[in-house]
Amino acid sequence: MSTKAQEVAGEFEIINPLGLHARAASKLVSQANKYSAEVFLAKGETEVNAKSMLGVLMLACGMGTKIRLRCVGGDAQSCFDGLAELVRGGFGEI
Amino acid sequence: MIDGGESPGTAEGAPRLVREGVAASSGIGIGRAYVIDRRRVHVPRTRIEKEAIEAEIGRFLEALRDTRQEIEVIKKRLPHGEHRAILKAQQMMLRDPDLIGRVEQLIAEELRCAEWAMATATDEIHDMLDQADDEYFRERSSDITFLSEQVILELLGDNPEEITPPAGSVVVAYDLSPAETVQLHRCEVAGIVTAAGGKTSHSAIMARSLQIPAVVGVAGILGDVMSGEVVVVDGVRGAVIVRPEVDELGGHENERDEYNAFEQRIQREHAFPAITIDGRRVMTRANLSLSEDIDLGRRYGADGIGLYRSEYMFMNRDALPTEEEHYRTAKTVIRRYSPYPVVFRTFDLGSDKPSKLLSFSKPEANPAMGLRSLRLALREREIFLAQLRGLLRASLHGPLHIMLPLVGSVEELEDGISAVEEARDQLEAAGMAYASDFSLGVMIETPSAAVIADLLASRVDFMSIGTNDLIQYALAVDRDNDDVDYLYQPLHPAILRLIRSVAAAGAAHDVPVSLCGEMAADPRYTWVLVGLGIKELSMSPSALPVIKHIIRQSSAAEMDALTAAVLEARTAREANEIVLEVMRERFPEHLKHGGGRSAVVEEDE
Numbered sequence: 001m002s003t004k005a006q007e008v009a010g011e012f013e014i015i016n017p018l019g020l021h022a023r024a025a026s027k028l029v030s031q032a033n034k035y036s037a038e039v040f041l042a043k044g045e046t047e048v049n050a051k052s053m054l055g056v057l058m059l060a061c062g063m064g065t066k067i068r069l070r071c072v073g074g075d076a077q078s079c080f081d082g083l084a085e086l087v088r089g090g091f092g093e094i
Numbered sequence: 095m096i097d098g099g100e101s102p103g104t105a106e107g108a109p110r111l112v113r114e115g116v117a118a119s120s121g122i123g124i125g126r127a128y129v130i131d132r133r134r135v136h137v138p139r140t141r142i143e144k145e146a147i148e149a150e151i152g153r154f155l156e157a158l159r160d161t162r163q164e165i166e167v168i169k170k171r172l173p174h175g176e177h178r179a180i181l182k183a184q185q186m187m188l189r190d191p192d193l194i195g196r197v198e199q200l201i202a203e204e205l206r207c208a209e210w211a212m213a214t215a216t217d218e219i220h221d222m223l224d225q226a227d228d229e230y231f232r233e234r235s236s237d238i239t240f241l242s243e244q245v246i247l248e249l250l251g252d253n254p255e256e257i258t259p260p261a262g263s264v265v266v267a268y269d270l271s272p273a274e275t276v277q278l279h280r281c282e283v284a285g286i287v288t289a290a291g292g293k294t295s296h297s298a299i300m301a302r303s304l305q306i307p308a309v310v311g312v313a314g315i316l317g318d319v320m321s322g323e324v325v326v327v328d329g330v331r332g333a334v335i336v337r338p339e340v341d342e343l344g345g346h347e348n349e350r351d352e353y354n355a356f357e358q359r360i361q362r363e364h365a366f367p368a369i370t371i372d373g374r375r376v377m378t379r380a381n382l383s384l385s386e387d388i389d390l391g392r393r394y395g396a397d398g399i400g401l402y403r404s405e406y407m408f409m410n411r412d413a414l415p416t417e418e419e420h421y422r423t424a425k426t427v428i429r430r431y432s433p434y435p436v437v438f439r440t441f442d443l444g445s446d447k448p449s450k451l452l453s454f455s456k457p458e459a460n461p462a463m464g465l466r467s468l469r470l471a472l473r474e475r476e477i478f479l480a481q482l483r484g485l486l487r488a489s490l491h492g493p494l495h496i497m498l499p500l501v502g503s504v505e506e507l508e509d510g511i512s513a514v515e516e517a518r519d520q521l522e523a524a525g526m527a528y529a530s531d532f533s534l535g536v537m538i539e540t541p542s543a544a545v546i547a548d549l550l551a552s553r554v555d556f557m558s559i560g561t562n563d564l565i566q567y568a569l570a571v572d573r574d575n576d577d578v579d580y581l582y583q584p585l586h587p588a589i590l591r592l593i594r595s596v597a598a599a600g601a602a603h604d605v606p607v608s609l610c611g612e613m614a615a616d617p618r619y620t621w622v623l624v625g626l627g628i629k630e631l632s633m634s635p636s637a638l639p640v641i642k643h644i645i646r647q648s649s650a651a652e653m654d655a656l657t658a659a660v661l662e663a664r665t666a667r668e669a670n671e672i673v674l675e676v677m678r679e680r681f682p683e684h685l686k687h688g689g690g691r692s693a694v695v696e697e698d699e
């Protein structure tokens with residue numbers, strides 16, 4: 001069975017007051033790791049692996065940062081939807 | 095207690111030392127130093143044979159697993175809360191695919207031993223985090239350094255010996271990992287001193303949540319103290335006394351015991367309202383900003399938020415906050431404190447409190463009197479309107495108070511009010527909902543505003559005196575200037591008269607007057623402020639229990655009597671003497687323990 005690799009991407013804004021600090025970053029990374037798709041997070045020119053806690057912290061995203069989320073792979077769509085919900089909901093912090 | 099055995103106090107003739115640092119966790123701890131000096135783990139730098147690559151990678155992965163397991167054990171011992179979240183984040187770093195990939199690459203391609211590869215990979219990450227322009231993210235670089243050390247020790251088979259200081263000792267270290275801090279809690283240490291770290295480092299957060307007195311950021315402390323020497327950790331003032339004299343120990347012990355007893359007593363009652371024994375109610379609210387824990391006010395029994403510093407929304411970021419963000423932030427705070435009010439001060443920025451989002455055309459010779467605060471907001475009207483629209487929309491979720499800072503004249507107030515009206519019209523035009531019963535107030539922090547408070551009062555729903563700036567402007571004193579800060583006198587007759595006249599103007603127009611400067615948090619001034627007619631005090635959250643306790647132990651009659659006497663004083667010195675004589679007599683403990691800054695001021699006199 002072969003699933004054609006697909007790519008889903010979109011832009012978001014970090015809306016929770018503390019930004020992607022350790023607790024929010026843990027949630028994002030745990031969620032990303034539930035999917036087989038590759039997940040990338042970009043701020044400006046810098047793109048990191050969203051399954052990497054250190055990568056996400058290195059982006060240093062405060063509130064109001066515009067980020068670009070990109071999911072590549074078989075379950076890219078559901079992965080993207082799940083992460084989008086988390087980011088839009090302010091990681092349950094607002 | 096220090097056991098009176100061998101040579102307490104001065105060792106080997108080394109002198110008594112006092113070192114200052116950041117008061118990271120309140121309380122006083124006394125004990126013998128237990129010095130942990132493992133700043134540099136020795137990292138072997140050897141090359142491996144090609145055939146050994148696979149085994150070396152296996153050894154590395156095993157060390158990662160073991161380290162994760164150790165953290166898991168510690169985590170399980172803890173109740174839920176912030177400290178657990180921190181440990182969880184550390185475990186995730188140890189599972190990080192990028193980190194693991196990089197170490198494997200260094201082993202396989204450069205034939206480095208696992209220890210060396212790990213050290214290199216974490217140094218690279220460390221350098222990246224160090225470049226973040228936000229303190230929080232920079233502090234995380236110390237987290238990764240700790241993890242790296244732990245893994246390397248694991249690899250060396252040097253089982254990172256569990257730190258087991260004797261109960262009652264004071265731990266002195268370069269820095270402590272969150273896991274180590276938890277371990278210290280279990281060992282019942284008396285206090286913590288570290289050379290590195292700031293208020294937001296994880297070890298500081300952990301120490302606060304575990305209530306271990308701690309002073310951090312004491313540069314060079316490792317060179318100042320040896321294990322076994324007596325150390326006093328003063329987490330109230332942010333001081334460390336190394337090798338105290340034998341005859342001062344008793345004093346510190348008393349202070350510690352008094353502090354603990356006092357804290358317990360005060361904290362027990364923090365939720366009770368601040369009503370004097372003869373029935374005068376004083377609202378006690380918290381000052382808060384985005385960078386702080388939103389629940390701090392609730393935790394200390396605040397009747398709402400008397401000053402929300404919205405300018406933090408403009409700091410440490412690349413784009414201007416949108417209306418939507420202002421709305422969401424305000425909504426969150428309002429909901430958390432409803433039915434108590436939340437007073438949002440519109441952004442109070444200037445070239446002295448800069449945000450890279452608002453550029454200043456030229457450096458100002460005198461920022462305190464320059465383009466700042468409401469003046470800046472009126473000039474940057476679109477940015478101001480976005481904030482006002484966001485705030486107004488949040489009024490649907492609970493009592494909203496909007497406060498305009500640095501108003502100096504009726505015209506300026508009217509300009510501010512017309513901006514609020516314009517924002518409201520914009521919402522109407524866009525069909526956005528807001529509640530019409532929000533309150534609009536003015537901050538009284540310029541002498542001109544204080545003098546014409548009666549003229550301002552007729553246009554607003556509330557007034558709030560910002561004493562920090564009012565004192566600075568009225569007395570023409572920069573309190574951060576060492577040469578003149580002695581002139582910064584809250585009880586200067588001019589200041590007392592200004593506060594009294596603002597309170598009277600408010601009463602005449604039936605407009606409540608609150609006070610939100612540092613004076614509100616200072617136990618010496620509580621009676622005088624209430625006596626001058628202030629009905630609401632807003633202060634840093636941790637000061638609330640002490641101030642509420644004073645009010646609950648006092649009568650309005652005695653406050654009024656003291657105030658009448660103070661108003662007769664001809665000089666600030668005289669006023670101070672009158673106040674201190676009474677307050678020292680009535681509230682010796684409150685003055686002594688009531689919050690870092692005032693305690694220190696108290697000692698200087």
